[in-house]
Amino acid sequence: MQINFDIAAQFTSAREGRYQCIRTDAGNWTLGQIGQGNLVGTMRGISAPVMGQWLGNPAMVTSSVMKSITDDTFKAIARSLFWRAINGDQLPPGLDLLLFDFAFNSGVARAAKQLQRILHLEQIDGDVGEDTLEAVLHAPVSDILLALSDKYVRRLQDDLGVASDGIIGPGTLKAIKAQDARLRALIYACASQQDAAYRSFKGFAQFGRGWLGRLDQRVEAAVSLLTSVPALT
Structure with missing residues (x-):
């Protein structure tokens, strides 16, 4: 339901960590595969490939960009790329x-x-x-x-x-x-x-x-x- 997005986003956000950069995690690489693209990490559960999708170009995603993901950005990405995608x-x-x-x-x-x-x-x-x-x-x-x-x-x-x-x-x-x-x-x-x-x-x-x-x-x-x-x- 439309009124439930904030509740769902808060639930998800509470279970995702802040910035991490793990070489053996494909989600930390901009092209979504270990060793492919740049190793930039994840933030608030937003993977490097998802951030590349959000920005429209994986090359724009850097460690600094990942570290700068705010709660508002998390909610915007969560609503656009996940909530709307499942017709929440x-x-x-x-x-x-x-x-x-x-x-x-x-x-x-x-x-x-x-x-x-x-x-x-x-x-x-x-x-x-x-x-x-x-x-x-x-x-x-x-x-x-x-x-x-x-x-x-x-x-x-x-x-x-x-x-x-x-x-x-x-x-x-x-x-x-x-x-x-x-x-x-x-x-x-x-x-x-x-x-x-x-x-x-x-x-x-x-x-x-x-x-x-x-x-x-x-x-x-x-x-x-x-x-x-x-x-x-």
């Missing part, structure tokens, strides 16, 4: 933050395509357009539930107050309908796929604990937003 203004509360922070952390295309696969769309193009937004609101809950991991099936069941057995049976389905929990299920489905994506990254052994910790916080924030804003119809 049009997404339901909670799902907007969940998708935005994962897109910022792991890439817009990956986040959008995950959502489209969960919704069983025919066209998986990474464009959160009219078809995707329509499916967000109206795709069958039975399709959405297929994307849940055991962890998030049980969490959904706990939320619904039904037996936490990891099995989506008649009781769970009845509770989802009675409590209008379809969007909650969609948030947990996205979280399940984000968890799987992190575990597939080659840096998981080194950074996985932090990634999964951030995911846990992301889900908590998303559910909080979902329950604090009237549901979309």
Whole structure:
């Protein structure tokens, strides 16, 4: 939702560090590959390639430019290149933050395509357009539930107050309908796929604990937003 950008940006900003310059991190190089372009570092989670995209020319990105990224610049880049890219203004509360922070952390295309696969769309193009937004609101809950991991099936069941057995049976389905929990299920489905994506990254052994910790916080924030804003119809 449009009113949630500041909340989402604050969440993301709080989990990103200030300036760092690590030679073995591709995001610190202007061309996005280790040893390619110039080693200039990252700032507030803004990678060197993203800053090059923002300025329109990777050659303009220097260490000094990266160090000078202010909170206002962070928000401008986050809104333009990530929030708008996932159509955050049009997404339901909670799902907007969940998708935005994962897109910022792991890439817009990956986040959008995950959502489209969960919704069983025919066209998986990474464009959160009219078809995707329509499916967000109206795709069958039975399709959405297929994307849940055991962890998030049980969490959904706990939320619904039904037996936490990891099995989506008649009781769970009845509770989802009675409590209008379809969007909650969609948030947990996205979280399940984000968890799987992190575990597939080659840096998981080194950074996985932090990634999964951030995911846990992301889900908590998303559910909080979902329950604090009237549901979309």
